[in-house]
Amino acid sequence: MKKMNITKTTKNNLITYLMVLLAYLAVQMLLLTGNISSLMKGLLVPLCIYVMLAISLNLTVGILGELSLGHAGFMCVGAFSGAFFSKCMDGLMPDSLRFLAALLIGAAVAGIFGILIGIPVLRLKGDYLAIVTLAFGEIIKNLVNVLYIGKDKNGFHFSMKDSISLHLDAEGQVIVNGAQGITGTPHDASFTIGIILIFISLFIILNLINSRDGRAIMSIRDNRIAAESIGINITKYKLMAFSISASIAGVAGVLYAHNLSTLTALPKNFGYNMSIMILVFVVLGGIGNIRGSIISAIILTLLPELLRGLSDYRMLIYAIVLIAMMLLNWSPKAIEWKEGLKRHSKKEKEVK
Amino acid sequence: MKKFNKVMSVVMASAMAAALFAGCGNADAGTQAADSEPATESVASEAGGDSAAAGAFKIGGIGPTTGSAAVYGVAVQNAAQLAVDEINAAGGINGVPIEFKFEDDECDAEKSVNAYNTLKDWGMQMLMGTVTSGCSVAVSENTAQDNMFQLTPSGSSVDCVKYDNAFRVCFSDPNQGAASALYIGENAIASKIAVIYDSSDIYSSGIYEKFTAEAANQPFEIVSAEAFTADNKTDFSVQLQKAKDAGAELVFLPIYYTEASLILSQASTMGYSPIFFGCDGLDGILNVENFDTSLAEGVMLLTPFAADAEDELTKNFVTTYKEKFGDTPNQFAADAYDAIYAIKAAGEKAGITPDMDMSAICEAMKGAMTEITLDGLTGVGMTWDASGEPNKAPKAVQIKDGVYTAM
Numbered sequence: 001m002k003k004m005n006i007t008k009t010t011k012n013n014l015i016t017y018l019m020v021l022l023a024y025l026a027v028q029m030l031l032l033t034g035n036i037s038s039l040m041k042g043l044l045v046p047l048c049i050y051v052m053l054a055i056s057l058n059l060t061v062g063i064l065g066e067l068s069l070g071h072a073g074f075m076c077v078g079a080f081s082g083a084f085f086s087k088c089m090d091g092l093m094p095d096s097l098r099f100l101a102a103l104l105i106g107a108a109v110a111g112i113f114g115i116l117i118g119i120p121v122l123r124l125k126g127d128y129l130a131i132v133t134l135a136f137g138e139i140i141k142n143l144v145n146v147l148y149i150g151k152d153k154n155g156f157h158f159s160m161k162d163s164i165s166l167h168l169d170a171e172g173q174v175i176v177n178g179a180q181g182i183t184g185t186p187h188d189a190s191f192t193i194g195i196i197l198i199f200i201s202l203f204i205i206l207n208l209i210n211s212r213d214g215r216a217i218m219s220i221r222d223n224r225i226a227a228e229s230i231g232i233n234i235t236k237y238k239l240m241a242f243s244i245s246a247s248i249a250g251v252a253g254v255l256y257a258h259n260l261s262t263l264t265a266l267p268k269n270f271g272y273n274m275s276i277m278i279l280v281f282v283v284l285g286g287i288g289n290i291r292g293s294i295i296s297a298i299i300l301t302l303l304p305e306l307l308r309g310l311s312d313y314r315m316l317i318y319a320i321v322l323i324a325m326m327l328l329n330w331s332p333k334a335i336e337w338k339e340g341l342k343r344h345s346k347k348e349k350e351v352k
Numbered sequence: 353m354k355k356f357n358k359v360m361s362v363v364m365a366s367a368m369a370a371a372l373f374a375g376c377g378n379a380d381a382g383t384q385a386a387d388s389e390p391a392t393e394s395v396a397s398e399a400g401g402d403s404a405a406a407g408a409f410k411i412g413g414i415g416p417t418t419g420s421a422a423v424y425g426v427a428v429q430n431a432a433q434l435a436v437d438e439i440n441a442a443g444g445i446n447g448v449p450i451e452f453k454f455e456d457d458e459c460d461a462e463k464s465v466n467a468y469n470t471l472k473d474w475g476m477q478m479l480m481g482t483v484t485s486g487c488s489v490a491v492s493e494n495t496a497q498d499n500m501f502q503l504t505p506s507g508s509s510v511d512c513v514k515y516d517n518a519f520r521v522c523f524s525d526p527n528q529g530a531a532s533a534l535y536i537g538e539n540a541i542a543s544k545i546a547v548i549y550d551s552s553d554i555y556s557s558g559i560y561e562k563f564t565a566e567a568a569n570q571p572f573e574i575v576s577a578e579a580f581t582a583d584n585k586t587d588f589s590v591q592l593q594k595a596k597d598a599g600a601e602l603v604f605l606p607i608y609y610t611e612a613s614l615i616l617s618q619a620s621t622m623g624y625s626p627i628f629f630g631c632d633g634l635d636g637i638l639n640v641e642n643f644d645t646s647l648a649e650g651v652m653l654l655t656p657f658a659a660d661a662e663d664e665l666t667k668n669f670v671t672t673y674k675e676k677f678g679d680t681p682n683q684f685a686a687d688a689y690d691a692i693y694a695i696k697a698a699g700e701k702a703g704i705t706p707d708m709d710m711s712a713i714c715e716a717m718k719g720a721m722t723e724i725t726l727d728g729l730t731g732v733g734m735t736w737d738a739s740g741e742p743n744k745a746p747k748a749v750q751i752k753d754g755v756y757t758a759m
Binding site for chain 2: 261
């Protein structure tokens with residue numbers, strides 16, 4: 001018998017790609033036949049955003065083994081830089097090109113912030129990254145809230161006080177208006193673009209994991225001292241994983257900004273709660289399990305919307321469902337029971 | 353790795369606990385909403401029995417009924433329900449009853465768009481919402497695309513009514529800022545003014561900016577302008593000290609009443625007693641728990657609605673609202689009540705029927721809105737122009753002997 005030339009990991013990765021592709025085709029079919037509710041139609045792009053955030057955080061938490069509590073901060077940075085670019089360039093260049101450039105800028109800016117934070121913090125052992133990223137997320141949110149940027153024919157004006165002290169001339173336009181954020185970002189995001197971006201992020205992350213660099217990163221996670229002893233440059237690899245994770249979050253942010261016409265940095269969308277929410281996606285989907293993150297991000301984003309029928313009780317139900325899912329997925333007893341079921345069904349098959 | 357897991361589990365546990373608490377805090381709002389729901393259904397079905405063939409108008413509402421801004425969302429939901437029940441009892445719009453459904457948006461633009469789509473799936477024909485500015489701007493993008501008629505009770509930022517299908521009941525932020533500056537200047541209340549505002553809040557910073565812009569044309573001078581943020585809103589001694597040092601005779605507070613009540617008590621501890629002047633956000637300051645209302649003596653505010661007003665309409669509204677929801681209605685409730693009646697007036701003028709689709713209703717309503725005149729809770733003889741802004745006179749009230757009195 002000839003052995004198949006596909007390794008287990010390749011097969012695993014192909015299943016992940018295929019799953020996303022099938023989901024895309026299924027939704028496209030529904031869209032074409034018009035069998036989809038407006039609620040679902042409106043949720044398609046946010047779903048893509050949360051999936052990207054979950055898989056990128058999984059790179060930091062699952063593969064690198066560092067806890068990051070500021071993922072929403074990177075998303076915020078990406079969202080504001082991308083939206084700022086789009087707002088400035090609107091009408092000056094073709095829409096598709098502008099959006100592409102905005103995505104790249106969002107990724108670059110978020111990546112740079114990731115490196116800036118990573119350089120000092122990732123040299124340390126222990127849980128310092130969690131503390132620093134938590135602070136970073138809050139700082140970014142507050143910073144954006146006092147930032148005023150306007151544009152007129154003399155160029156850009158900056159202020160940290162209020163929009164009056166920008167001293168714009170009559171035709172001047174306030175682009176970033178402090179707490180009021182950026183309004184009127186062009187609506188460029190679509191489901192297809194979202195799926196393409198998910199594919200690109202998946203490709204980057206899965207290939208990184210299965211590369212020489214990825215194995216080095218995982219060796220740091222599993223035993224730092226052993227990794228150091230064989231000459232792996234710890235800071236370099238940690239920085240690599242962390243900044244890639246940050247820039248994918250930045251891209252998700254750009255997509256977010258181009259999906260809604262208002263972009264404000266509230267505790268609700270870019271605060272601590274959001275970072276925890278993304279972490280919940282990762283933990284429930286399985287730390288280090290990319291496919292699991294995708295599934296849990298989709299389920300947990302859909303759940304509160306599908307529970308709308310319960311009016312305000314849905315908040316309570318949602319929390320209970322989270323706990324129940326966590327117990328069912330990860331408690332040792334539940335795992336034992338699931339294994340038992342598997343063995344049982346195998347035995348039955350053998351008997352037959 | 354072990355330690356990492358430990359930290360992780362602590363974080364997750366706290367997150368879950370927080371989620372649970374958030375759920376509990378909202379439970380009573382939930383029961384309130386649940387209480388009011390059966391009432392509508394029965395009224396709707398009763399009225400529907402008379403004109404069963406005609407069906408019903410489906411009006412949707414969006415606002416935060418959970419989270420930090422829940423006070424406003426719940427007020428709007430209750431008052432709109434009240435208005436809908438009244439209209440249905442009186443025969444509906446052109447004899448057709450109204451069905452009203454309210455969805456929560458948690459004061460999040462993304463959730464607000466989801467809520468809008470949910471309502472669209474339900475078959476909404478007109479939107480009364482959304483309550484907060486940021487969400488309203490995001491949703492107006494969708495309503496403009498679908499050509500859905502939108503009337504926001506309290507979305508005050510300029511961009512809320514950017515499209516021609518959107519109207520509002522409240523004043524816009526710039527309007528309030530300019531009107532306040534104008535009022536102070538014309539009545540020569542003070543010559544040196546200090547402003548304390550919330551720079552992280554759209555409402556507050558919007559008013560502040562226009563106030564400052566208009567102040568340049570007025571005979572008074574702004575001697576200090578100090579900001580605070582949502583993360584830092586319990587101690588105002590620094591801001592008050594600066595105002596006092598600058599010799600301000602009047603402190604302008606374009607903020608909500610919770611912070612204003614703290615400012616008032618801290619100023620009195622400092623022995624600083626200027627005139628305090630505020631906007632509609634200050635409405636409700638007399639109901640703050642553990643607040644010594646004598647401190648609010650002499651506070652002036654520019655608001656379209658005072659719950660203690662003596663006219664018949666307000667009295668009836670306040671009594672029924674108290675009876676049903678056990679609470680004194682605030683300005684948001686009044687705005688929502690007027691919004692439903694404005695929809696009724698415009699609907700009757702346009703002669704819409706429930707079998708028209710939302711785009712046709714929108715076209716008819718857009719024209720009719722500019723033709724109606726409404727005597728509501730928040731103004732007598734309100735009219736709208738095509739820009740979506742209401743025309744009504746702001747009322748200034750002063751707190752005297754613990755009640756709001758018109759000036």
